[in-house]
Amino acid sequence: MPLSVIDKKILKEVADLHEVPSGAYNIRKNGEAAGRNTTANIDIVPKKDKPGIDIIIKPGTKGESVHIPVILSEDLNDMVYNTFEIGANSDVTIVAGCGIHNGSSKKAQHDGIHELFIRKGARMKYVEKHYGEGDGSGERVLNPKTFIEVEEGGVAELEMVQIKGVDKTKRDTEVILHKDARLIVSERLLTADKQSAESNILVELKGKDATAQILSRSVAQDDSKQIFHLNMRGYEECRGHIQCDSIIMGQAQVSSIPEITAFHSDAQLIHEAAIGKIASEQLIKLMTLGLTEKEAEDTILQGFLK
């Protein structure tokens, strides 16, 4: 299936791709495979019982990447189930973005349901960018569900970004950490207009010396609404830290509902959350350097969401 100009723009936005990527990839367009490549170490197998693929990464695979971008340029309701088997002691990057171009008056929705098993000692970096565009009045909706299990000594690093054009999103992320496993989450979210975003993250620190660190930053503009449920549960000697910072503008609403629970006296859990507007000193400083108020605001927001 050839890629159109719109497809290429979306690939650039969600996966920083100018052409088809090197290494393993699977491009899904409007519910169908639009390109696939496997390597000696990374196999991609379509599921037989439901839409989606199994991505199987051999133990010990180092420095390879898998791109699995999704393009939605029709007013479909696309649902896909992807399973990742990340072999022991491997070190890989997964790029899993989704972009919607909706020129229709009907809703375009993509629900990506991802399961990731990170085996002993493996490291995975998971980058997910969500993006919407198109001048149709139809909604652009993205509801990702991500389940991650990290075995002993494994590392999962998640970078989840939604910067523009998604009308509605409900993000559910669940992570189980075993002994010595480590999680680093960095979430960036911007909503504007009448958009709404809900992000639910549950982290279960089940193994001794598991550690988790979540940094969530968001900007809510105009009449948009955001809600964050970040839940961290420590069942063993472990450490967890959640930090949520939100900038609120216009008539927006932001709600931050973290939850930390210690089931063990050696669990050490910390949460910090702040909601506020852009600091006026920062604005004034940039404006004295010659920027307009709007430019100063944009500069600060870009830095905040970087």
Place this chain on the structure above:
Amino acid sequence: MPLSVIDKKILKEVADLHEVPSGAYNIRKNGEAAGRNTTANIDIVPKKDKPGIDIIIKPGTKGESVHIPVILSEDLNDMVYNTFEIGANSDVTIVAGCGIHNGSSKKAQHDGIHELFIRKGARMKYVEKHYGEGDGSGERVLNPKTFIEVEEGGVAELEMVQIKGVDKTKRDTEVILHKDARLIVSERLLTADKQSAESNILVELKGKDATAQILSRSVAQDDSKQIFHLNMRGYEECRGHIQCDSIIMGQAQVSSIPEITAFHSDAQLIHEAAIGKIASEQLIKLMTLGLTEKEAEDTILQGFLK
């Protein structure tokens, strides 16, 4: 009704009283009035439709106090409704503790339902100590519900302490703050054995320049369980800060579920929570000064809950 030795001990624990207090007071014992005093500025009127009293403080009353301790020395289920009308520009202290002595095998429970209206420019300090004792196997249960409305420029300062002997508690506190109103909450909670405690605090910052500050400190020992829901909602230009610190020991469980929501772009809300054990450096420092581990622990906990 004369006060027994047990009654006097309870009055000392919950209200720091050695004899009947000076100023206005109402002592409730086992569901009945055991003593009452009013002053020129403070009236106490029994409710006609349900158990409880109306405490009416004249506008401009300064430096006076009202003691309304409750003693429960029988296995009753005592429920009481108290309403406080705190006149404009007054400055008063309310001491509202409850102590249970349960020598029975049946449950002794006190549910105090308090409504406090703090009128324009008034200041109120509200001190509530909860305490349980007695060698019966019956549970000692305290479920206070407190609703507070603070009018323009008013100040509510709450000191809520539950140190010992309460098997089960569910504390519901709701505060509405109008323009320039201020709330300061200091909560101290210790649970041990199989005790459980739930504290729910909802603060609604409804007026411009309202400010709220909640500091909650708890220690959970043995097999006890604690859960905190602290919810702060800013509807106007306002500032709010919640801080929850918990020390967890033994097989205890602690859950901290704060919630901050900004409905206005000039609302500035911050939350911080931490759950962890006693810092070992602190213990070692005190032990090198000659304290046993137990003594060092107790010293640290006393300082933390002070």
